Amino acid sequence: MQDMATVFNTFPVLETERCTLRAVTPDDAPAIFHIWNDARVTRYIGRPPMVSMDEALKRVDVFRTTFEEQTGVCWAIDHGGQVVGTFVFWNLEKEHFRAEIGYVLAPEWWGKGLMIEVARAALRFGFTDMGLHRIEAQVDPENAASRRVVEKLGFVQEGHFRDYYYDPVEARFTGNAVFALLKPSWLRRTEADAGGLRGVPPEAEF
Numbered sequence: 442m443q444d445m446a447t448v449f450n451t452f453p454v455l456e457t458e459r460c461t462l463r464a465v466t467p468d469d470a471p472a473i474f475h476i477w478n479d480a481r482v483t484r485y486i487g488r489p490p491m492v493s494m495d496e497a498l499k500r501v502d503v504f505r506t507t508f509e510e511q512t513g514v515c516w517a518i519d520h521g522g523q524v525v526g527t528f529v530f531w532n533l534e535k536e537h538f539r540a541e542i543g544y545v546l547a548p549e550w551w552g553k554g555l556m557i558e559v560a561r562a563a564l565r566f567g568f569t570d571m572g573l574h575r576i577e578a579q580v581d582p583e584n585a586a587s588r589r590v591v592e593k594l595g596f597v598q599e600g601h602f603r604d605y606y607y608d609p610v611e612a613r614f615t616g617n618a619v620f621a622l623l624k625p626s627w628l629r630r631t632e633a634d635a636g637g638l639r640g641v642p643p644e645a646e647f
């Protein structure tokens with residue numbers, strides 16, 4: 442299996458049609474704050490909206506430390522010089538070739554296909570350069586946009602944990618839909634897309 446250590450030598454910058462995925466810097470704190478200060482963004486994430494720039498700076502620090510400690514890769518989504526969101530691989534389990542994804546976009550950029558575009562580039566990096574075998578996503582079952590994103594990418598839902606998290610903002614329990622995409626399935630879809638068969642349905646893998 443691939444040695445993942447080399448991935449962490451230099452921060453990987455990825456280019457998509459409309460965006461650059463790059464390392465988050467302290468200068469991005471105002472943009473991070475703008476995104477996470479919006480209740481529409483945090484609604485299904487189980488955290489209250491950020492209320493101070495200090496929280497944004499701490500988040501930047503977590504993003505940077507994640508890469509330094511080799512427990513994930515956190516990208517700023519840079520669109521024409523403006524940070525419009527973040528995409529992360531976290532909870533990296535190197536020995537099991539597995540990681541989880543997390544993503545947010547500022548609401549003014551929703552519905553333009555940006556997250557699908559960004560996620561495709563990040564998944565390619567995860568399965569090829571990082572050598573991951575399994576990529577997971579945990580989604581609030583009520584988060585229709587996020588469910589649609591992972592389903593479009595070919596993730597298969599493997600479980601639905603009822604009342605898994607307590608959301609203090611809305612004072613209610615929320616479920617957790619666990620999705621995963623395996624490398625062989627991703628490869629099949631990628632090859633089918635290249636051959637003009639875009640939209641091949643995900644296969645039942647278990």
Ligand SMILES: CC(C)(COP(=O)(O)OP(=O)(O)OC[C@H]1O[C@@H](n2cnc3c(N)ncnc32)[C@H](O)[C@@H]1OP(=O)(O)O)[C@@H](O)C(=O)NCCC(=O)NCCS
Pocket residue numbers: 481482483485486543544545546547550551552553554555556557558579580581584585586587589590593
């Ligand atoms: C989830 C999120 C990143 C989606 O980003 P986006 O760039 O708007 O998504 P895309 O434009 O790439 O759309 C992907 C698909 O989802 C669909 N979609 C978008 N919003 C939707 C909604 N509210 N309900 C149902 N489907 C939706 C789109 O129509 C598209 O499907 P289609 O191509 O078949 O039409 C964005 O809504 C977001 O940042 N939400 C808040 C943070 C969050 O919940 N993150 C995920 C935590 S698990």
